[in-house]
Amino acid sequence: QQQVKQSPQSLIVQKGGISIINCAYENTAFDYFPWYQQFPGKGPALLIAIRPDVSEKKEGRFTISFNKSAKQFSLHIMDSQPGDSATYFCAASGTGAGSYQLTFGKGTKLSVIP
C-alpha cells in the first residue's frame, strides 16, 4: 500500500534526446509527488514536485506528468545533457496530520552520452 514503483532501473539516452522515468503508486492518500536528483557522493536535491490538482508541471527542461486515475506520474527531461547524468528518485507523501514520511522509489540511474 505504501510502495512507489519506479522504472526503469537504468536509462541511457543520447545527448539531446528525451529521458522518461515512470512511477506508480497505490496509496490514494498520497497528494504530493516530488522528484529528486542525486549525483554520486552527494545528497538528493529536490528537482520538481507536483500535487494532483494539476496534470502537468514544467520547469525548464524538466516536466512532471501526472495521471491521477491511473495513479502514475512521470518525469520527462527534454534535450537531455551529459550534466543530467545522475540518479533520479520519485517520491510520494500524504500531507494529512501525522504524515511525516516520503515514500521513495528505488531510483533510476540516467546516463546521457554525448
Place this chain on the structure above:
Amino acid sequence: SQTIHQWPATLVQPVGSPLSLECTVEGTSNPNLYWYRQAAGRGLQLLFYSVGIGQISSEVPQNLSASRPQDRQFILSSKKLLLSDSGFYLCAWSGQAPDTQYFGPGTRLTVL
C-alpha cells in the same frame, strides 16, 4: 536561507565500535528532522524522524538510535557497529508541512 550540515563526511570504523553522526540545520526553527540510509546502488530507507526536541520516531528496528538534544540538531548513534551498518547516511529537514524534504550532503560510513 536554510542550510543543513552533516559531519563527518566520511568515516571508517571497525565492527563493534561506537558511532555518532551529527546533523545541524541553520536558518529555520522547529524543523522536522530525518535520518535516512542509502545502501550502495539502492534507494532511501527512512531510519528515524523527529518533530521536536526529544521526540524521536523509529521506522526500522536495529542497533541504531537517534537523539535531538536541540531544536536544530539531530544525532545518529550506535553502541556497537555491525558490518551491515555500512552505507550512506543522509539527514534531511522539512518545515511543519512534511512533504518537501531537503537533504544534507551525507556521511559515507564504512564498517570493517
